[in-house]
Amino acid sequence: xxxxxxxxxxxxxxxxxxxxxxxxxxxxxxxxxxxxxxxxxxxxxxxxxxxxxxxxxxxxxxxxxxxxxxxxxxxxxxxxxxxxxxxxxxxxxxxxxxxxxxxxxxxxxxxxxxxxxxxxxxxxxxxxxxxxxxxxxxxxxxxxxxxxxxxxxxxxxxxxxxxxxxxxxxxxxxxxxxxxxxxxxxxxxxxxxxxxxxxxxxxxxxxxxxxxxxxxxxxxxxxxxxxxxxxxxxxxxxxxxxxxxxxxxxxxxxxxxxxxxxx
Amino acid sequence: xxxxxxxxxxxxxxxxxxxxxxxxxxxxxxxxxxxxxxxxxxxxxxxxxxxxxxxxxxxxxxxxxxxxxxxxxxxxxxxxxxxxxxxxxxxxxxxxxxxxxxxxxxxxxxxxxxxxxxxxxxxxxxxxxxxxxxxxxxxxxxxxxxxxxxxxxxxxxxxxxxxxxxxxxxxxxxxxxxxxxxxxxxxxxxxxxxxxxxxxxxxxxxxxxxxxxxxxxxxxxxxxxxxxxxxxxxxxxxxxxxxxxxxxxxxxxxxxxxxxxxxxx
Numbered sequence: 001x002x003x004x005x006x007x008x009x010x011x012x013x014x015x016x017x018x019x020x021x022x023x024x025x026x027x028x029x030x031x032x033x034x035x036x037x038x039x040x041x042x043x044x045x046x047x048x049x050x051x052x053x054x055x056x057x058x059x060x061x062x063x064x065x066x067x068x069x070x071x072x073x074x075x076x077x078x079x080x081x082x083x084x085x086x087x088x089x090x091x092x093x094x095x096x097x098x099x100x101x102x103x104x105x106x107x108x109x110x111x112x113x114x115x116x117x118x119x120x121x122x123x124x125x126x127x128x129x130x131x132x133x134x135x136x137x138x139x140x141x142x143x144x145x146x147x148x149x150x151x152x153x154x155x156x157x158x159x160x161x162x163x164x165x166x167x168x169x170x171x172x173x174x175x176x177x178x179x180x181x182x183x184x185x186x187x188x189x190x191x192x193x194x195x196x197x198x199x200x201x202x203x204x205x206x207x208x209x210x211x212x213x214x215x216x217x218x219x220x221x222x223x224x225x226x227x228x229x230x231x232x233x234x235x236x237x238x239x240x241x242x243x244x245x246x247x248x249x250x251x252x253x254x255x256x257x258x259x260x261x262x263x
Numbered sequence: 264x265x266x267x268x269x270x271x272x273x274x275x276x277x278x279x280x281x282x283x284x285x286x287x288x289x290x291x292x293x294x295x296x297x298x299x300x301x302x303x304x305x306x307x308x309x310x311x312x313x314x315x316x317x318x319x320x321x322x323x324x325x326x327x328x329x330x331x332x333x334x335x336x337x338x339x340x341x342x343x344x345x346x347x348x349x350x351x352x353x354x355x356x357x358x359x360x361x362x363x364x365x366x367x368x369x370x371x372x373x374x375x376x377x378x379x380x381x382x383x384x385x386x387x388x389x390x391x392x393x394x395x396x397x398x399x400x401x402x403x404x405x406x407x408x409x410x411x412x413x414x415x416x417x418x419x420x421x422x423x424x425x426x427x428x429x430x431x432x433x434x435x436x437x438x439x440x441x442x443x444x445x446x447x448x449x450x451x452x453x454x455x456x457x458x459x460x461x462x463x464x465x466x467x468x469x470x471x472x473x474x475x476x477x478x479x480x481x482x483x484x485x486x487x488x489x490x491x492x493x494x495x496x497x498x499x500x501x502x503x504x505x506x507x508x509x510x511x512x513x514x515x516x517x518x519x520x521x522x523x524x525x526x527x528x
Contacts, residue, residue, distance in 0.1 A: 160329055161359045164347045165373045165422070175372065179363040256363040256402045 044226040049233070052226040062215075066234060069200050069211040072128065076135025077196040081189060084140050088147025088188075092181070093173065098148070105144070113138040113199045121207060131203040138199035139192035146188025150181030186250045193246060197239045212238075276458050277303040277326065277426060282335035283483075284321060294483035295321050299335070301477065301486065303460065308452060310461045310473030312512065318484025319462045323430050326460065327353045339426065349375075352419030352457075356431040358411035360403040366390070366414050367399035373421045389417040392451060409440040413447070420455060429461045433468070445471055449496055466512050470505060471498050478515045487515055 026046050032038045033045035040048065056062040091097045113134045124130035154177050162172050204213025212231055219227035282299040285292040295318040303309050313319045324330045325337055328347035337344045339351070352373075360369045370386045390396050393413035403411055412432060419427060429448075433441040445468055452459060463469050469476045473492055480487045490511060494504055 157355070157357065157359050158361060161355075161361075163329065164327060164351070164353050165418075166347060166349055166375070167372070168375075175361065175364065179361070182363075254363075256404065 041223070041225060044229060048226050049229045053230045053233070056227070056230060062230070062234065065210060065212050065215045066238060069204065069213065070238070072131050072203075072211065073135055073193075073196045073200045075128075076132045076199070077139045077193055079132070080136045080139035080192060080196065081143055084143030084188070084192065085147055085185070088144040088185075089151065089178075091144075092148045092151025093177070105141075109141050109145070113195075114202050117203065117207075126207040131200065131208065134203040135196045135199045139196040142191040142195055143185075143188045146191070147181065147185050150184030150188075151177055153184065154180050183250075183254065186246070186253075190243060190246045190250075193242055194239060197235070197242060201235055275302045276305045276307070276340060277301075277460075278336070278338045278341075279326075280336040282322075282325065282333060282337055284318070284325065284330065284333040296325075296333070297483035297485050299484070299486055301489075303458060306456055306458055308459045308461070308472055308474045309477060310463060310469035310475070311477045311479060312463055312466055312469045313479030313484070314481055314516065315464065317479040317481040319479055320430050321484070322479075323353075323428050323460065323462050326426070327351055327428050349422045350424055351426045351428060352422060352424035353428045354412070354415050354419050354430070354432045356434050358403065358408075358415040360411055360414055360418075362403050365400050365402055366395060366406070369403070369414055370417045370421050373418045375422075385421055389421045390414075392420070392454060393417045393447070407440075408436050409444055412436065412444065416448075416451065420451070420457065423455075425458060427457045427459045429459065431463055432461070434464070441465075441468070446497070448472060466509055467500060470508050470512070471500060476508075476512060478512060480515075 029038070029043075030046045033040065033043070038045070044052075053062070087101075091101055116134055116137055117130075120130040120133050124133055158176050158180070162176050167176070200211065201213035201216070204211040205217050208214040208217075212234055216228050216231035219225075219231065279299055279301040282296055283294065284296040286295050287293075299322065301309075311319045311322065321330065325333055326339075326344065328344050328351065331346060339348075360366075361372060364372060367386055367390065370389055371382060374382055374385065376382055387396070387399075390399060393416055395410060395413055395417070398406065398410065398414075403414070406414065416432075433444045436444060448459075448461075449472065451457075461469070461472060466476075470492055476490045476492060477486055478488045478490065479485065490508060492498075492508060494502075494508075498505060
């Protein structure tokens, strides 16, 4: 009885802790706007942002832009994940391949995806392909780097066990190397998806007629600051949802260990 | 000695002649093992004791085939050891189970063949042997240290190796579990009749389990003495003969002035 109500109390406390900071910020933002400290043209009050959000949601406008952006991300990220995993596993397992590709990867990696926009437009035009290419570039490196790292960190002690038991190469890869690298690979995919989502907005800011990035850019030109803020919030919320989804997936797959939950 | 392998050959199970190994530390050769000669017969249980750094683990790793860079001759049933092989099983100080596989899958990991009724039977038999039939579907993180080490023993034995190598297998366990595991090993030995080599720093453990106790000295690792333990199983750790052998081994490590056993009695 008591432990049950205690647990309820604790759960409510956690919910409060989770949302408190956000709520305080929004309330302060509204209060400062009402008191006239924040000009609506610089930052519209939450009430107006909410009204705009409601209007854009009911008209289906927001959903259309989100849908287009999400599809671009899934395309770019999907290619990056496939290629990054395949190449990462190959490079992780082969020292020769690592030596041959290492320099190129390290030279291209620091170039931000945004810097690729001019050549992307030259190569692929201003259509879908150039955007997908930018997204692919953003997501590719986190995936491949983490995959290589994960494989390199294979526990030497387990490698010895496999040697003693004369385990076949394919079994060694599937049952020793890849499961061990899995958490690191998942981190790479998670970071990759985040970067992909940030890149879609960047790509749409420059040359697009649709998508959340375009929505922000278009509203800026029309001085609709409330639409700009709605676009920004949308980016944040979708990004958070994607991250939650992937970590949920990770927890579903990794059943063999208990996760450190903080002190 | 059992007579069951007599028709096979007169070769000893394991033969070590003039074995030496150096480690390179900053391009300087540090001797780890020096002139080791040892012969182990079929079905024998040999315990190797020595202080840390005496090369006893290196010796075991050479027999396992994990270290191949050495001078001298190490042979199994007359054939030189050049690498790991299924004729030797090994249990390490840490259980080294694959965390993502269940107990049953971990034992099966030692088998070459795929999933079949025969494999299932082998795995079941060996889980039964170490007393863990009810834990086939548990993951390693759900097991206690002693249980995990039992699974490791089952994995090492599932290929029915001729030689089981154990590198301080119970060093990380608490004293009570350790004694329990020692009795377990005796039982397994009786059931499987596998030749066993145990490396340990626990002198009592060595006397309790070994037919012979090999005492090694440090830097470089040499065999100082080989002591035969001619006592029937189960051995009483408090018996006169047991204590006498313990005293003999202690003497190899400590000067006469300070014999810790004399306080223990």
